[in-house]
Amino acid sequence: MxxxxxxxxxxxxxxxxxxxxxxxxxxxxxxxxxxxxxxxxxxxxxxxxxxxxxxxxxxxxxxxxxxxxxxxxxxxxxxxxxxxxxxxxxxxxxxxxxxxxxxxxxxxxxxxxxxxxxxxxxxxxxxxxxxxxxxxxxxxxxxxxxxxxxxxxxxxxxxxxxxxxxxxxxxxxxxxIRAEIDAHIADRLLEAVWREALWLINDGIATTAEIDDAIRYGFGLRWAQMGLFETYRIAGGEAGMRHFIEQFGPCLEWPWTKLMDVPELTDTLIDTIADQSDAQSGALSIRALERKRDDNLVSILRGLKAQDWGAGQLLNAHDRRLSSHHSSEIAINGPIETVARAVPLDWTDYNGHMNEARYLQAFGDATDRMMQFAGVDDAYIAGGASYFTAETHLRHLDEVHAGEMIRIETQVISGSGKKMHLFHRMFSGAREIATGEHMLIHVSLETRRACEPDATVAARLHEIALAHAALPLPVGVGKAVGVKG
The missing domain is CATH 3.40.50.720 (NAD(P)-binding Rossmann-like Domain)
Structure with a gap:
């Protein structure tokens, strides 16, 4: 029913x-x-x-x-x-x-x-x-x-x-909520921040945008995954919540805020807060809490980054700044480095190493970078054409863990007509981690059908493919999944 x-x-x-x-x-x-x-x-x-x-x-x-x-x-x-x-x-x-x-x-x-x-x-x-x-x-x-x-x-x-x-x-x-109280719990907390924000605006200290930025780029991110008391417990270091209160408790008597009606921090109140904090988080060490906090923040920030919003927008802008420091000139007489990055925390799975889907994402990023080198940039795509992946084959050769640096080297196997055939090799240090072989077809975004690339892209891709033709074919090119008897 x-x-x-x-x-x-x-x-x-x-x-x-x-x-x-x-x-x-x-x-x-x-x-x-x-x-x-x-x-x-x-x-x-x-x-x-x-x-x-x-x-x-x-x-x-x-x-x-x-x-x-x-x-x-x-x-x-x-x-x-x-x-x-x-x-x-x-x-x-x-x-x-x-x-x-x-x-x-x-x-x-x-x-x-x-x-x-x-x-x-x-x-x-x-x-x-x-x-x-x-x-x-x-x-x-x-x-x-x-x-x-x-x-x-x-x-x-x-x-x-x-x-x-x-x-x-x-x-x-x-x-x-264990007792009736006006505005319950969350709105009372929100109201305290709201009242203080109104005073900051009234006194000409901050604008609405500046107050919002202070929240969404700072403590709001911590609150989103750990709340108030666990955040402050970490701030107390290895000595925990009691140390935090002893260190920062006197600040409550300072004229920092228009909201001066605060409870006296008696030993009884301190004991109550410290005991509740121990019950809430005491099973985890400060290092374990820090790692959990960091994992959570990475997930939150990367989620915001995917939406290009708030703190994620800042991260994307920083990535663009970092990318602009790299030379746009590439040497085509050898495999081209198309990706260099650390493995994010949220790219790992239950086995403790990089999720197989993230290998494809990394190789996809390498393909995008190779397309840019060939002249298929934002302006070209906006003009109505791009490359679509038609076939992919991945080989997982070794494992890689969160925080490790990876780089991808890309070789153009062929680049004539409507086709672009790429072979990517992923490394962590000297270790080869995986390979990805990709066949792409040049497509009109208007008709969604295969078409010839423009002359500039065709010439650039042919130039790279010709240079790479002098290189030995990497191990694994053309390999398919097979079952040995």
């Missing part, structure tokens, strides 16, 4: 909830009086379809059915989860709950996306306060896993457990 979720209010957050449930196989029933609701939610779901499946290395469940309903009473029929995401007006929310509870199942979870109200405030006037919780997500709901689950005094333990199970089942992280 299909699970069903009802979404009451289809704005940015409600639409994100709809997408999360729908792509995790739930049927989704939406109520929103906005005549544009179907279009708006449809666009959010299209974005989710484009991005959410890429977070998984296995297939997601078959997508559920999406439907829109004219009344809340109709929308909640058969719903196991009901998510309220209406505007932040307490009287409106209370009225919505009265309608919902008159028609929904008593054991359905009713979650509110509110960031400002506590469960006790929501429970007032409710028919069954025991089934209402705060389930506060973060945008985009279909990608970010955190949901702050806040039960009230009247919320049943069964509803809390059901909420945890359902949220976990759709790939989210339910953080159950």
């Amino acid at each position: 299909k699970n069903t979720a009802a979404i009451i209010g289809g704005g940015v957050i409600g639409g994100g909830w709809a997408a999360r449930f729908l792509l995790m196989g739930w049927d989704v029933r939406v109520f929103d009086p906005d005549p544009e609701a179907a279009r708006k939610i449809g666009e959010v779901i299209d974005n989710a379809r484009r991005s959410l499946p890429g977070l998984s290395d296995v297939a997601l469940p078959a997508e559920g059915q999406l439907s829109f309903h004219d009344t809340m009473s109709e929308a909640v029929q058969g719903a196991r989860w009901i998510q309220e995401s209406v505007p932040e007006r307490i009287e409106l929310k209370r009225k919505v709950y009265q309608t919902l509870q008159a028609h929904c199942a008593p054991d359905a979870v009713i979650g509110s996306s509110t960031s400002g109200f506590t469960p006790s405030q929501l429970h007032d006037c409710a028919l069954r306060p025991d089934q209402i919780i705060v389930a506060h997500p973060f945008n985009p709901v279909y990608l970010l896993p955190l949901v702050e689950v806040v039960p009230g005094a009247a919320t049943s333990s069964e509803i809390v457990q059901s909420a945890q199970d359902i949220l976990t089942g759709v790939g989210m992280y339910p953080l159950v």
Whole structure:
């Protein structure tokens, strides 16, 4: 039997909830009086379809059915989860709950996306306060896993457990907050940064862009993978969190911030924080935590680099600067060095060495570089032609590990007419790690069919191929996979 979720209010957050449930196989029933609701939610779901499946290395469940309903009473029929995401007006929310509870199942979870109200405030006037919780997500709901689950005094333990199970089942992280507090946990932290940022702008210290850069190029990257206390535990070195507090605790009394109302760092509070930090991270040494931090940061930064966004944009710009320092002149009387780089941390697999897919990526980079040497640069491709790979054969000769330097030498076996036949050899020091043989065909990007390259490219490729014809053929050229008897 299909699970069903009802979404009451289809704005940015409600639409994100709809997408999360729908792509995790739930049927989704939406109520929103906005005549544009179907279009708006449809666009959010299209974005989710484009991005959410890429977070998984296995297939997601078959997508559920999406439907829109004219009344809340109709929308909640058969719903196991009901998510309220209406505007932040307490009287409106209370009225919505009265309608919902008159028609929904008593054991359905009713979650509110509110960031400002506590469960006790929501429970007032409710028919069954025991089934209402705060389930506060973060945008985009279909990608970010955190949901702050806040039960009230009247919320049943069964509803809390059901909420945890359902949220976990759709790939989210339910953080159950142990006590009601205005703005919960995450928004209180965000609000502290927000208030300080407003003061920095008000006092003419920084602009919005400078504040955003301070976050996204610095501590925001650390927070993304390790949070606040583990980050500071590392900052304390081998002595851990206690040393960090002893060293930096006095700074809380300095006039660094407009937010001066901070707790006194008594021995009891220090012991509590240090003990909690030990329980959280004490099983790992400081070196192990550092390695995990570095692995995480490499993955985050390389992800941003692939999107050319934020800190990744800086890395790409730096790569371009480094590349510009290399001479564009190449000697063609021998194999041409087309790649020289370290093996990134995220290129390794469960065997501790470079993933076989990354060999192809590295050889693909070598092919791209060879094309550039032949004159197939960005301008040429923009003009409507390029080379497409028609056939590839890889040989894995030795293993290579994260951090090791690799280089690829490329030999042009032939380069006449529409064909470009390349043979790449990958080395780590003197060790030959792998070879890649590639046959490429020159293609019109307009017709997507083979065509002759322009005269300049043809002449340059012929010149290199002629020079390389004097070289001995590398071992492995033309080799195919075979089974020995």
